Amino acid sequence: MKFDKEKTRKLLVGLATGDCQGITTEFFKDRNIYKLYKKYKKRGWPFTPVGREQWNMKAGEHSDDTDMAWAVVKSAYQKQSFDPSDIANNFVKWLHSNPKDIGNTTHEVLSGIANGSRWNESGRAFYEGNKQGAANGSLMRNGVINGLTDDLDEAFEMSLLHGIITHYAPLPVICCAIHTWVIHKLFEGVNPLEDLMWQKTFFSDWETWLNNSKNEDVITWKETVGKEDIEEEKQTILKTEFHHYEFNPYIGNFSRCAGYCLLTLQIALWALQWALDDKKFLAPMNLPEEVFAKNGVWTLGWVSLIGYDADTYAAVTGPLFAAKFGELPKEMTSNLQIHGWWNQLTKEQ
Numbered sequence: 001m002k003f004d005k006e007k008t009r010k011l012l013v014g015l016a017t018g019d020c021q022g023i024t025t026e027f028f029k030d031r032n033i034y035k036l037y038k039k040y041k042k043r044g045w046p047f048t049p050v051g052r053e054q055w056n057m058k059a060g061e062h063s064d065d066t067d068m069a070w071a072v073v074k075s076a077y078q079k080q081s082f083d084p085s086d087i088a089n090n091f092v093k094w095l096h097s098n099p100k101d102i103g104n105t106t107h108e109v110l111s112g113i114a115n116g117s118r119w120n121e122s123g124r125a126f127y128e129g130n131k132q133g134a135a136n137g138s139l140m141r142n143g144v145i146n147g148l149t150d151d152l153d154e155a156f157e158m159s160l161l162h163g164i165i166t167h168y169a170p171l172p173v174i175c176c177a178i179h180t181w182v183i184h185k186l187f188e189g190v191n192p193l194e195d196l197m198w199q200k201t202f203f204s205d206w207e208t209w210l211n212n213s214k215n216e217d218v219i220t221w222k223e224t225v226g227k228e229d230i231e232e233e234k235q236t237i238l239k240t241e242f243h244h245y246e247f248n249p250y251i252g253n254f255s256r257c258a259g260y261c262l263l264t265l266q267i268a269l270w271a272l273q274w275a276l277d278d279k280k281f282l283a284p285m286n287l288p289e290e291v292f293a294k295n296g297v298w299t300l301g302w303v304s305l306i307g308y309d310a311d312t313y314a315a316v317t318g319p320l321f322a323a324k325f326g327e328l329p330k331e332m333t334s335n336l337q338i339h340g341w342w343n344q345l346t347k348e349q
Contacts, residue, residue: 071087
């Protein structure tokens with residue numbers, strides 16, 4: 001493992017920025033978004049975090065997305081190694097802190113670990129009892145992985161291992177791997193989404209790594225989920241529309257799929273493409289035109305206008321923007337709680 005302090009900080013800030021912007025509209029349906037915008041626009045939202053009154057969350061205070069990403073970063077920084085068992089222990093400590101926001105899958109799996117299961121056995125047991133589960137709880141924290149290594153194969157391994165602590169099913173694992181792969185390419189100065197066949201290139205890279213991995217836990221995961229299920233989810237990815245050049249928060253049925261890992265990944269990759277498209281976007285019905293007058297990196301704020309699982313949609317998007325644009329604007333990041341946590345951690349070492 002090669003812990004890149006500056007890269008990790010940027011990715012973490014990107015993730016936390018999206019989380020803190022989106023927490024304002026988490027669980028809100030689209031018809032209520034404009035009311036929130038009118039309420040908070042003088043404070044800069046959706047481009048500046050304003051918190052969430054219903055949960056007594058102040059501006060810059062984050063949700064479970066950043067909490068769990070922080071647990072990964074803290075473990076890697078303190079140990080100067082990638083230890084999924086230690087990360088799982090950090091997750092359990094966080095569970096015992098009674099967080100305001102935690103997903104059902106994550107809660108059930110971490111409760112199993114707290115009761116004595118090995119770091120990946122509770123996630124495996126949950127998967128074996130619910131093989132169709134494909135929540136986004138591992139994807140939401142995945143954005144920091146590329147700060148822990150500059151080697152793509154090692155990043156794939158870390159992405160899988162931290163993911164299966166809570167989300168063992170193949171689709172969340174693959175979504176995390178795609179997220180990791182795109183961020184890695186962006187740091188190399190390449191936008192892989194410019195290739196309309198990028199999914200095939202990704203699978204070539206990922207399957208080469210997976211088939212050659214010597215890590216026992218990776219091998220066990222591959223054998224447990226089986227070739228057929230991995231292939232089935234591969235075909236799901238290959239058939240999914242990731243190139244969407246118009247902002248439309250009403251695609252699909254968000255109310256039924258809000259926590260779905262694949263929809264979350266789609267939104268994040270759409271947002272990256274919106275950010276890199278220099279054309280003028282028209283505001284959808286009932287959404288503010290002035291917000292869509294700001295594009296580029298500011299597109300991160302658009303994601304909050306989707307509502308439903310907006311904090312996670314934006315937390316997955318944020319690291320992509322950090323990899324592409326570097327430092328995000330101070331208006332977005334200046335009041336983040338995570339700055340204090342980071343400064344304290346790095347000061348201690």
